[in-house]
Amino acid sequence: MAAGRYLKAFFGLFAAGLAAVALINLVVDPYASFHWRDIRGFNDQKHLKRGGGRVNKAVILSRYPFDLLFFGTSRAELGLDPNSPALGGVAAFNASQAGTNMTEIRIEALFAARHQTPRAIVIGLDFIAPPFTDDLSAAADFPDSPFAGRSLAPILLERLLSWHALVDCFTVIGHSVRHKPDPFTKFGYYDRTAVRSGIDHRKAFTQVLLEFLEPRSGYRGYVHRPERVTQLAEVVARYHAMGTRVLLFVSPVHAHQLEAMWDLGLFPAFEQWKRDLVAMAAQADHGEGAPVQVWDFSGYSSITAERIPEQSDARMRWYWESSHYTKDTGDLVLARLFSAEDRVGAVPADFGVRLSPDNVEAALASIRAGHDWYAKTFPDEVEAVRNLVRSTAPR
Amino acid sequence: MLFNSPLFLLGFLPICLLVFRLLGRVSWTAALASLTVASFIFYAWWDPVHSWPMAVSILGNFVCGLVLVRVRGGRWGTPVLALGVGLNLAMLGWFKYAGFIAANLEHLAGIRVGLDPILLPLGISFFTFTQIAYLVDVRRKVASEPGLMNYSLFVTFFPHLIAGPIIHHKEMMPQFESRRRHVFADDFAAGSALFIIGLSKKLLFADPVAQFASGAFVAAAQGDPLGMFAAWQGALAYTVQIYFDFSAYSDMAVGLARMFGIDLPVNFNSPYQADSIIEFWRRWHMTLSRFLRDYLYVPLGGNRHGPWRRHLNLMAVMLIGGLWHGAAWTFMVWGGLHGLYLITNHLWREVRQRRGAGPSGPLGRAAGVAATLLAVVVAWVFFRATSFDGALAMLAGMAGLNGIGLPTGAESATASWQGMGLALALLGLSLVAPNSQQIMRHCHPGLAPVAAPDRFGGLVWQPTLRWAAALAVLALASTFSLWSPTEFLYYRF
Numbered sequence: 001m002a003a004g005r006y007l008k009a010f011f012g013l014f015a016a017g018l019a020a021v022a023l024i025n026l027v028v029d030p031y032a033s034f035h036w037r038d039i040r041g042f043n044d045q046k047h048l049k050r051g052g053g054r055v056n057k058a059v060i061l062s063r064y065p066f067d068l069l070f071f072g073t074s075r076a077e078l079g080l081d082p083n084s085p086a087l088g089g090v091a092a093f094n095a096s097q098a099g100t101n102m103t104e105i106r107i108e109a110l111f112a113a114r115h116q117t118p119r120a121i122v123i124g125l126d127f128i129a130p131p132f133t134d135d136l137s138a139a140a141d142f143p144d145s146p147f148a149g150r151s152l153a154p155i156l157l158e159r160l161l162s163w164h165a166l167v168d169c170f171t172v173i174g175h176s177v178r179h180k181p182d183p184f185t186k187f188g189y190y191d192r193t194a195v196r197s198g199i200d201h202r203k204a205f206t207q208v209l210l211e212f213l214e215p216r217s218g219y220r221g222y223v224h225r226p227e228r229v230t231q232l233a234e235v236v237a238r239y240h241a242m243g244t245r246v247l248l249f250v251s252p253v254h255a256h257q258l259e260a261m262w263d264l265g266l267f268p269a270f271e272q273w274k275r276d277l278v279a280m281a282a283q284a285d286h287g288e289g290a291p292v293q294v295w296d297f298s299g300y301s302s303i304t305a306e307r308i309p310e311q312s313d314a315r316m317r318w319y320w321e322s323s324h325y326t327k328d329t330g331d332l333v334l335a336r337l338f339s340a341e342d343r344v345g346a347v348p349a350d351f352g353v354r355l356s357p358d359n360v361e362a363a364l365a366s367i368r369a370g371h372d373w374y375a376k377t378f379p380d381e382v383e384a385v386r387n388l389v390r391s392t393a394p395r
Numbered sequence: 396m397l398f399n400s401p402l403f404l405l406g407f408l409p410i411c412l413l414v415f416r417l418l419g420r421v422s423w424t425a426a427l428a429s430l431t432v433a434s435f436i437f438y439a440w441w442d443p444v445h446s447w448p449m450a451v452s453i454l455g456n457f458v459c460g461l462v463l464v465r466v467r468g469g470r471w472g473t474p475v476l477a478l479g480v481g482l483n484l485a486m487l488g489w490f491k492y493a494g495f496i497a498a499n500l501e502h503l504a505g506i507r508v509g510l511d512p513i514l515l516p517l518g519i520s521f522f523t524f525t526q527i528a529y530l531v532d533v534r535r536k537v538a539s540e541p542g543l544m545n546y547s548l549f550v551t552f553f554p555h556l557i558a559g560p561i562i563h564h565k566e567m568m569p570q571f572e573s574r575r576r577h578v579f580a581d582d583f584a585a586g587s588a589l590f591i592i593g594l595s596k597k598l599l600f601a602d603p604v605a606q607f608a609s610g611a612f613v614a615a616a617q618g619d620p621l622g623m624f625a626a627w628q629g630a631l632a633y634t635v636q637i638y639f640d641f642s643a644y645s646d647m648a649v650g651l652a653r654m655f656g657i658d659l660p661v662n663f664n665s666p667y668q669a670d671s672i673i674e675f676w677r678r679w680h681m682t683l684s685r686f687l688r689d690y691l692y693v694p695l696g697g698n699r700h701g702p703w704r705r706h707l708n709l710m711a712v713m714l715i716g717g718l719w720h721g722a723a724w725t726f727m728v729w730g731g732l733h734g735l736y737l738i739t740n741h742l743w744r745e746v747r748q749r750r751g752a753g754p755s756g757p758l759g760r761a762a763g764v765a766a767t768l769l770a771v772v773v774a775w776v777f778f779r780a781t782s783f784d785g786a787l788a789m790l791a792g793m794a795g796l797n798g799i800g801l802p803t804g805a806e807s808a809t810a811s812w813q814g815m816g817l818a819l820a821l822l823g824l825s826l827v828a829p830n831s832q833q834i835m836r837h838c839h840p841g842l843a844p845v846a847a848p849d850r851f852g853g854l855v856w857q858p859t860l861r862w863a864a865a866l867a868v869l870a871l872a873s874t875f876s877l878w879s880p881t882e883f884l885y886y887r888f
Binding site for chain 1: 401578580581583584585587857858859860862863864866867868870871872874875876877878
């Protein structure tokens with residue numbers, strides 16, 4: 001065979017192979033990079049984590065318009081379901097990330113604002129959360145994502161012509177055919193119930209709290225940084241100026257978490273942070289558009305004081321562990337934010353309060369009173385947290 | 396720019412080939428000029444600001460070569476050569492070794508130099524050695540006066556620029572002056588086949604096994620006691636990683652050059668099939684061995700002054716060879732170990748000769764391969780480790796001082812059946828399979844003739860439909876693995 005014919009055969013076969021794989025990746029689209037519509041039972045169970053959760057979420061945010069966006073940390077990622085009945089079927093996407101901080105949330109939210117104008121955004125706020133840093137060093141796949149300025153073309157090309165996309169195509173088809181839900185849903189929500197491994201809540205509470213009680217990071221390494229609120233203010237101002245309704249809420253951490261903060265003397269800083277949030281929101285309102293709302297779900301309530309079972313196989317309704325709340329709790333949060341109790345049922349009256357400059361002090365005082373109530377009602381739990389705090393104290 | 400990056404494969408290379416092909420129809424010189432420009436762009440892509448050392452080096456050596464051509468017959472020949480070589484070494488020393496020397500001065504003598512970190516120009520070890528060889532060849536009257544463009548292309552020709560092969564002026568200039576072959580399709584078919592073989596070695600073998608090497612070395616560096624299994628897995632995985640990584644680069648370099656109608660010297664000849672360390676160094680990084688032999692070992696006296704002097708020269712050459720790879724004591728130890736191995740090998744040969752022993756039989760040869768491989772693997776531990784302590788911790792693990800530590804249910808990168816299996820499979824492949832140039836031998840890859848392999852002699856590339864299909868599959872598999880390109884190990888040297 002002459003070299004010319006050989007080359008034609010080689011490039012012909014190579015191109016055919018590329019086209020075939022690209023077609024499979026395009027049709028199945030395991031990361032929802034090319035089209036939003038799916039065929040139920042064929043490719044509806046996407047897998048957003050493979051290839052980088054941030055990469056995939058950034059691609060989705062830059063390609064598809066949504067009515068409602070969620071931002072936040074892993075608490076919001078696990079708790080806020082864009083298909084929650086509280087939302088009444090609006091097109092929503094959960095852009096929250098695990099292991100993030102306000103520095104990254106700001107970048108991601110501003111990125112989203114450059115690509116779409118949602119009717120509302122919801123930002124789940126944590127006083128402090130892993131990885132306990134203010135830089136982007138822990139945001140593993142951030143540098144590879146369009147959030148960090150990477151252009152879309154090479155990412156889409158990769159999604160057409162890569163092994164992992166092809167392998168994930170077959171995973172997606174397999175899961176879709178069997179109607180097996182994937183935890184990393186197309187809507188950006190992390191469906192913990194789709195994870196097979198069970199959870200021993202009592203152990204998980206201790207484990208997570210220990211993470212927050214590390215000697216030099218977590219609560220003990222807390223440093224007040226006003227830029228956390230300033231960064232948030234920039235996001236709020238941007239969306240507010242676009243006419244987007246902005247709803248902020250303080251995550252409903254379990255009372256265990258509050259007790260640890262109380263024991264470590266962090267409550268004054270926690271309260272000041274809330275005051276700063278309220279002041280920032282008030283400052284952002286210029287009388288035009290819907291007012292910026294700040295909600296606080298972090299008080300002691302019938303939800304946040306949920307009893308922790310001792311049996312390893314017993315399931316909690318509202319919490320996975322002290323830091324991450326379940327979708328049921330998330331539904332209540334959303335119902336409260338969007339006044340949608342008619343769609344999800346009654347939200348306990350003690351769960352969530354809208355903060356304003358007028359009521360913030362009273363709300364904070366109520367939480368302080370809640371601490372006394374919790375100590376009286378759950379003395380063993382308070383003692384357990386206190387022991388954990390003591391046992392982890394730096395020597 | 397990496398050979399295994401989408402930017403290179405989908406942008407840079409096709410454009411270069413197209414321009415080269417079009418200009419080649421006009422004139423060979425114009426085609427070479429396009430290659431020179433492309434090579435500068437290729438290099439500057441890494442960091443345009445920090446590309447000046449290479450430009451300065453090329454201009455300086457070109458001028459030095461011009462002067463040498465004129466004075467080489469007289470008494471100024473040696474001083475000018477010494478000046479040229481000295482300046483090259485000074486430049487290499489500044490960029491590559493100044494930090495190392497400063498750190499050691501501070502550590503050993505308490506003298507604080509206060510040197511800021513210096514960015515190591517990409518490929519400086521390679522382009523410096525290439526040009527030192529050129530100056531020596533000019534002095535020896537085996538290289539003549541080149542034009543600036545051809546000289547620039549000789550140094551910068553992008554297939555070999557970053558990580559070799561280290562080329563000789565006398566091999567390249569005749570090719571630049573007149574085209575060796577005139578059918579572009581023939582060269583492109585052969586070159587692309589070799590390139591794809593190299594690309595797939597990198598992406599399908601070297602990169603996947605890397606994770607099983609790094610776990611053990613990182614753990615050892617952190618002081619974690621390594622079990623025998625984990626340590627051997629790490630050492631063997633690195634042994635195959637570096638072979639498949641570096642030989643992949645060399646295949647790609649030779650293949651790329653061939654696409655442009657230019658032949659480069661081959662750099663690997665199944666080194667792990669060597670039955671002695673002497674043989675190993677004739678098969679591993681062959682152009683570096685050639686350089687060290689011709690420009691260091693022979694000028695030092697080689698074997699012309701008796702066995703002891705030869706051993707001394709060997710040790711000096713291997714220590715310098717070790718240091719050439721990087722400014723660290725671990726590289727020195729690696730070089731020193733190979734020096735010891737070579738001296739031992741020579742002594743063993745002398746003993747055998749004195750006893751009148753004939754050539755080894757199959758069993759003796761197998762024992763030689765096993766012993767050589769074991770010695771090479773042990774030396775690689777120092778080459779890969781980031782510290783002397785880390786290397787010793789690895790060796791302690793390999794010696795079984797921390798128990799065997801078979802993998803349990805939870806597979807980890809440090810100790811896993813998958814990692815050990817992959818490392819052993821690749822090692823087996825490198826021990827029995829024909830190498831790239833043997834597979835390509837009908838189209839004469841590289842500059843030297845290639846012997847047929849001992850096994851699988853029928854595996855010979857030819858422009859057939861079957862090979863087109865096989866290489867298309869390899870190219871597809873490589874393309875699908877292309878998206879997180881990793882640096883070639885030798886880019887760091």
